[in-house]
Amino acid sequence: MVRRMDFAPLRAAAQAAVPPDAWAFFQGTADGRADSERDARAWDQWDLVPRILTGLTTIDTSVELGGARFASPVTIAATAGHGACHDEGECLTIAAAANAGMLMTYSHNASIAVERFAASATSPWWAQIYVQRDRAVTADYLARCADAGAAAFVLTLDVPGTLADASFRRAPLVGPVAVRGNVGPTGGGAGAAVESCFTPDDVAAIVESSGLPVWAKGVMTPEDAIRALDAGAAGVVVSNHGRRQLSGVAPVADVLGGIADAVAGRAPVLVDGGIRSGADVVRALALGAAAVGIGRPVLWALAAGGQAQLEAVLQALNEEVAAAMAGLGAGRVADVMPGMVRRAGV
Ligand SMILES: Cc1cc2nc3c(=O)[nH]c(=O)nc-3n(C[C@H](O)[C@H](O)[C@H](O)COP(=O)(O)O)c2cc1C
Numbered sequence: 001m002v003r004r005m006d007f008a009p010l011r012a013a014a015q016a017a018v019p020p021d022a023w024a025f026f027q028g029t030a031d032g033r034a035d036s037e038r039d040a041r042a043w044d045q046w047d048l049v050p051r052i053l054t055g056l057t058t059i060d061t062s063v064e065l066g067g068a069r070f071a072s073p074v075t076i077a078a079t080a081g082h083g084a085c086h087d088e089g090e091c092l093t094i095a096a097a098a099n100a101g102m103l104m105t106y107s108h109n110a111s112i113a114v115e116r117f118a119a120s121a122t123s124p125w126w127a128q129i130y131v132q133r134d135r136a137v138t139a140d141y142l143a144r145c146a147d148a149g150a151a152a153f154v155l156t157l158d159v160p161g162t163l164a165d166a167s168f169r170r171a172p173l174v175g176p177v178a179v180r181g182n183v184g185p186t187g188g189g190a191g192a193a194v195e196s197c198f199t200p201d202d203v204a205a206i207v208e209s210s211g212l213p214v215w216a217k218g219v220m221t222p223e224d225a226i227r228a229l230d231a232g233a234a235g236v237v238v239s240n241h242g243r244r245q246l247s248g249v250a251p252v253a254d255v256l257g258g259i260a261d262a263v264a265g266r267a268p269v270l271v272d273g274g275i276r277s278g279a280d281v282v283r284a285l286a287l288g289a290a291a292v293g294i295g296r297p298v299l300w301a302l303a304a305g306g307q308a309q310l311e312a313v314l315q316a317l318n319e320e321v322a323a324a325m326a327g328l329g330a331g332r333v334a335d336v337m338p339g340m341v342r343r344a345g346v
Pocket of ligand 1: 108
């Protein structure tokens, strides 16, 4: 029997392995308290409702995303600074992702420059963008990512930036976590350089100039999903940025269903935030997601035990997904239906 992973020992090992400022950065939320797991608890509010008499003999967890096939509906969400976990940073993450058959989104604020990262990649990857106030810098980053082989862009739009930076971001970062591989004369960066004011026209401009599919990340309402798609986005990522941007923000588990209903199959919907088990993954699929992203667990695993530990976590999570699908009576990801989830107590 596949049991739900207990992340507590991994978290403790990760905390012991990285400098305190890196740990504060990983766990930080806009709430200013260590409740990065509120979204994880929200998934538990959705009960699974299985089908029987399905005659299932095999389980296929694979999904197609952006034209490529992946073994798992779990993807690696963009997170900054994998170099704080290991010198080889994002190069180890993409190696583990490739071996687990998962898509990785490379963060603009990665520790390893995109060219070096791409040279080590053996499976498809997407590149996340923080638009810079200096649009020439953004154009340069887009071109570098496209030249390096990114298959798509993830445009992060939930950026209060200097208007309302959370306290864990205002603290000066020191040591490895401060190193950003794309910062520099042409790389762009963080803080005041990052654009925080967006309209649909900005989405349309990035779509037009990038030459690749652009996914809009940070969507929390049906209206914004439609506006992003109308502006040309290839899909949306429902996300509250790991609770890092807005204190008191709604958990993604509570808004996903409404957004997927509004999008109504027009484009794929991804979701990230608090996904910690195979049950959470199938809850998200049943609520309308095409795939899910995980953020902090990747950092914990990489910090605690490098590529081998990360691979073990990714494999275990996908085994949980397969077990949850088997229990639900869904042989393929597309067979996970809305009726297979219901709000607890309703
Ligand atoms: C340490 C850390 C760094 C992050 N860096 C980025 C980033 O560079 N770009 C981005 O779009 N989102 C970033 N995020 C947000 C993640 O993409 C994702 O939305 C979030 O981590 C998902 O929640 P989870 O950590 O509960 O799985 C970051 C999150 C964390 C925890």
